Amino acid sequence: MESCARRYPAPHDAARRGAHFVRNNERVNPAAVVVERIGAVVARLYPAAGDDHDSAARPSDRCDAQINIALGLARKVGKSPRDVAQEIIDNLDVRGICSTVEVAGPGFLNLTYEDAHLASLLAAVSHDDSLGVHRAATTQNVVIDYSAPNVAKEMHVGHLRSTVIGDALVRMCERAGHKVVRENHIGDWGTPFGMLIEHLVDLGEVGAARELSVGDLDGFYKQAREKFDSSEQFQERARARVVSLQGGDAETLRLWRLLVAESARYFATVYEKLGVLLTEADLRGESAYNALLSEVVARLKKSSLLTVDDSAEVVFVDGFTNRDNEPLPLIIRKRDGGYNYATSDLACVIDRVERIGATLMLYVVGAPQAQHLSMIEAVATKAGWLAPPAQMVHVAFGSVLGSDKKMLKSRSGQAVKLIELLDEAVERADASIAQKNPELPAAQRRNVARMIGIGAVKYADLANDRVKDYVFDWERMLSFDGNTAPYLQYAHARICSIFRRAQVTRESVRSAKISLVHPNERALALWLLQYDSAFWDSLERYSPHRLCTYLYELSTRYTAFYEHCPVLKADDAATRDSRLHLCDLTARVLSDGLLMLGIESPEQM
Ligand code: ARG
Numbered sequence: 001m002e003s004c005a006r007r008y009p010a011p012h013d014a015a016r017r018g019a020h021f022v023r024n025n026e027r028v029n030p031a032a033v034v035v036e037r038i039g040a041v042v043a044r045l046y047p048a049a050g051d052d053h054d055s056a057a058r059p060s061d062r063c064d065a066q067i068n069i070a071l072g073l074a075r076k077v078g079k080s081p082r083d084v085a086q087e088i089i090d091n092l093d094v095r096g097i098c099s100t101v102e103v104a105g106p107g108f109l110n111l112t113y114e115d116a117h118l119a120s121l122l123a124a125v126s127h128d129d130s131l132g133v134h135r136a137a138t139t140q141n142v143v144i145d146y147s148a149p150n151v152a153k154e155m156h157v158g159h160l161r162s163t164v165i166g167d168a169l170v171r172m173c174e175r176a177g178h179k180v181v182r183e184n185h186i187g188d189w190g191t192p193f194g195m196l197i198e199h200l201v202d203l204g205e206v207g208a209a210r211e212l213s214v215g216d217l218d219g220f221y222k223q224a225r226e227k228f229d230s231s232e233q234f235q236e237r238a239r240a241r242v243v244s245l246q247g248g249d250a251e252t253l254r255l256w257r258l259l260v261a262e263s264a265r266y267f268a269t270v271y272e273k274l275g276v277l278l279t280e281a282d283l284r285g286e287s288a289y290n291a292l293l294s295e296v297v298a299r300l301k302k303s304s305l306l307t308v309d310d311s312a313e314v315v316f317v318d319g320f321t322n323r324d325n326e327p328l329p330l331i332i333r334k335r336d337g338g339y340n341y342a343t344s345d346l347a348c349v350i351d352r353v354e355r356i357g358a359t360l361m362l363y364v365v366g367a368p369q370a371q372h373l374s375m376i377e378a379v380a381t382k383a384g385w386l387a388p389p390a391q392m393v394h395v396a397f398g399s400v401l402g403s404d405k406k407m408l409k410s411r412s413g414q415a416v417k418l419i420e421l422l423d424e425a426v427e428r429a430d431a432s433i434a435q436k437n438p439e440l441p442a443a444q445r446r447n448v449a450r451m452i453g454i455g456a457v458k459y460a461d462l463a464n465d466r467v468k469d470y471v472f473d474w475e476r477m478l479s480f481d482g483n484t485a486p487y488l489q490y491a492h493a494r495i496c497s498i499f500r501r502a503q504v505t506r507e508s509v510r511s512a513k514i515s516l517v518h519p520n521e522r523a524l525a526l527w528l529l530q531y532d533s534a535f536w537d538s539l540e541r542y543s544p545h546r547l548c549t550y551l552y553e554l555s556t557r558y559t560a561f562y563e564h565c566p567v568l569k570a571d572d573a574a575t576r577d578s579r580l581h582l583c584d585l586t587a588r589v590l591s592d593g594l595l596m597l598g599i600e601s602p603e604q605m
Contacts, residue, residue: 028121028132028532030113031057031065034094034101038069038109041091049076063102063110064526070107081107115516121529122514126585131592132532135177142173143181143352146364147271147278150187151263151285152196154218155270155418157400157408157472158366164458165397165466166364167276167598168544175596176539181356184278185348186267188260188285191338192224194242197255198234199224205258212262218414246338260285273422275454276598292347293339297332303383311335317378320371330375342376349380349392359389362542367396367467395542398469400461408472422454428478429453429486433605436480440604448602452478452486455599459485462597463548483552488590489601491555494562495587496603499580502568506584512577520561524582527557531589535596544597551593558586 035055042053053069060066070085077084085103094101097117104110125132146166149155166182173180199220200208211220227234244252264280271278297313300306305315307329314329322328332343352358363373373394380386402408410416430449433440440448460477463484464470480486499506516522534550567583570576591601 027134028125028529029057030097030118030121030526030529031067031111033097034065034111035067037092037094038067038088041088042069042073045087045091046073046077049073057111059526060108060110062104064113064522065111066104067109067111068107070103070109074107085109118516118522118525118529119514122525122585125528125531126510126581130175131585131589132529133175133535134532140173140178140359141181141357142178142360142362143183143356143358144170144173144362144364145183145185146170146362147267147276148185148187148365149263149267151260152192152212152217152221152224153187154221154415155267156415157418157421160274160418160421160457161397161400161461161466162364162366163271163274163276163278164461164598165395165544166362167278168462168547168596169362169364169395169539169542170277171596171598172535172539172544172547175535178360181358182278182282183284183352184267184282186263186283186285188263189287189290189344190341191242192221193245193256193259194238194240195224195228195234196221196259197241197245197252198237199227200255200259202227205255209258209262212259213265217263217266218417242338260287270419270422273419273454274458274598275600286341286344289344289347289351292350293343296343296346296350299385300332300379300383305379305383306332315379315382317375317382320375320378328375330379342372345372345376346380346385349376350385353385353390359391361390361392362395363392364395364397367398370394370396393542395466397466401469401471403471403473405471422457424474425453425457425478426450427453428474429456432478437605444604448605451600451602452489452605455485455489455594458597458599459488459548462544463552465545466543483548485594485599488551488555488594489599489605491558492587492590492594492601493603493605495558495583495590498567498583502580504580506587509577509580509584512581513574514578514581515574517575518561518565520557520564521579521582524554524557524561524586527554528582528585528589531593535593547593547596551590554586554589554593558583 035057038055039051039053042049042055043051054072055067055069057065057067070081070088074081074084079087082103085107088109089101089103092101096114098111099114100110100112102110121132144166146169147159147163149159170180170182203211208220228238241252245256264283268280297306300315306313307316308314309316309329312329312331312335313333314331316327316329320328320330330342331340332346333339349361352361365373373392377386377392380392386392400408408416410420426449429452430445433445433449433452437445456477460470460472476482477484478486480490514525516525530550534547538544538546538550561582565579567576567579570579587601594601
């Protein structure tokens with residue numbers, strides 16, 4: 001368990017982190033009102049101490065929450081932390097909210113909430129379709145650039161990461177109330193298309209389409225490459241084809257469209273398997289910016305940013321140097337007059353800011369492209385196309401590794417095809433359910449296997465801090481124990497089965513009064529009230545793993561609750577209903593949290 005995930009962030013923490021979102025005060029965090037009142041007391045008692053205090057409330061074994069503000073404050077005001085803590089308590093009115101606030105240890109403030117305070121917040125969460133997750137104070141126009149495979153190339157695990165992380169961010173941004181535009185910046189333009197089109201011509205359109213439609217994209221690409229490398233005549237044809245393509249020759253464009261359409265169809269099958277929101281309507285590849293490329297050059301010229309370097313047109317930006325410490329240019333137009341990946345990314349910034357009105361652009365792209373994207377950002381800023389409120393953020397991610405800690409490869413040493421990986425996940429999940437629950441009818445098992453297999457792959461990716469590499473491990477990701485999708489899905493399914501056994505509908509318990517007598521009931525309830533904080537903490541850092549950590553802790557607390565607090569065999573009807581209500585709320589938060597990650601929650605497994 002990560003220690004930071006156990007924190008209750010204070011409402012003003014977001015600003016301190018330089019978050020890109022302005023958030024409302026948290027409404028269902030039981031600590032929020034206490035933190036606010038302590039802030040007011042501190043401002044009154046110690047006006048000279050500034051307002052940059054650590055007022056975050058953190059969970060503790062000794063009490064419901066602990067606040068450490070007195071420790072830092074003591075240094076500033078020259079008193080002992082315990083004295084400062086006592087002075088705060090003497091001036092603090094939290095009647096109806098806390099039953100006790102005590103000085104503990106070196107000067108901690110230990111809070112114990114009134115049951116009524118928790119019960120009313122739980123009721124608010126239960127009555128809210130968003131389960132307490134508040135909407136952003138200001139709506140942003142967010143463009144999320146994700147997935148972005150390349151035409152006539154196989155999708156690999158790098159695209160899995162971008163697709164899965166990007167899709168979770170889309171869902172979370174939408175939940176936060178932002179306007180989201182999904183953009184799949186596929187690689188559908190550039191010099192390789194000369195050789196790809198010529199190869200298509202050689203195969204004949206029908207033959208080529210057949211080859212591409214079975215999903216052997218890499219085979220197609222490799223054959224074209226081999227011809228290009230071995231035949232000078234083919235090279236000539238390929239070069240001439242690039243010229244026709246860029247010149248807008250109708251027949252060439254028709255052949256090019258054929259290639260793109262076949263790949264797009266293939267991408268769509270992968271997306272459907274993965275269960276992500278991307279559709280063909282979200283395709284906006286490099287070629288979409290063609291018409292804007294000359295505009296980029298003209299604007300850069302006009303603002304005198306363009307220089308000629310080694311007969312290429314380039315922009316130099318401060319702070320970027322190569323290995324030999326020489327200034328590193330961003331190449332806008334190559335010596336042969338052709339444009340670059342960078343040029344279309346600059347056009348793309350103009351398009352997103354000026355046409356779409358984006359205020360926030362998220363680039364869910366692998367870490368190796370960090371320098372490329374920083375240069376784009378620097379040039380676009382210098383040129384004045386990118387200015388507040390618009391900003392771009394590189395949501396970078398690391399690599400997927402094999403058990404040898406090297407880039408994940410198939411047994412034959414090839415890059416692993418994403419689609420084969422997904423099929424294998426479903427097969428493995430199917431086998432493990434068949435073993436665990438042999439009574440489940442085959443058709444239902446297939447469907448559950450799909451949810452578990454795909455969920456396991458997605459979750460294993462999302463549960464790791466995205467900036468780090470992770471090791472792809474079938475056993476671990478499909479395990480029903482630990483921080484995995486199957487563990488969370490199982491906790492959810494188990495709750496559904498309690499309701500089936502009780503023959504009680506989920507909705508019917510939602511107005512039952514929740515009473516928190518047993519410590520495990522209280523621990524579960526306190527964690528349910530942190531969903532809003534965990535959601536925002538995760539979104540503000542574009543870090544889905546934080547939401548995973550929250551959900552894992554929720555399942556763990558639920559398991560402990562279920563072990564110690566009989567539900568259907570509770571002593572009296574009121575306790576039973578209260579506990580059923582907690583069960584229902586837990587299942588709702590679990591499935592909602594998984595939904596935010598793009599993962600389904602079966603009711604039975
Ligand atoms: N197609 C590129 C690749 O496979 C990723 C594109 C990312 N988006 C962008 N706007 N550059 O590496």
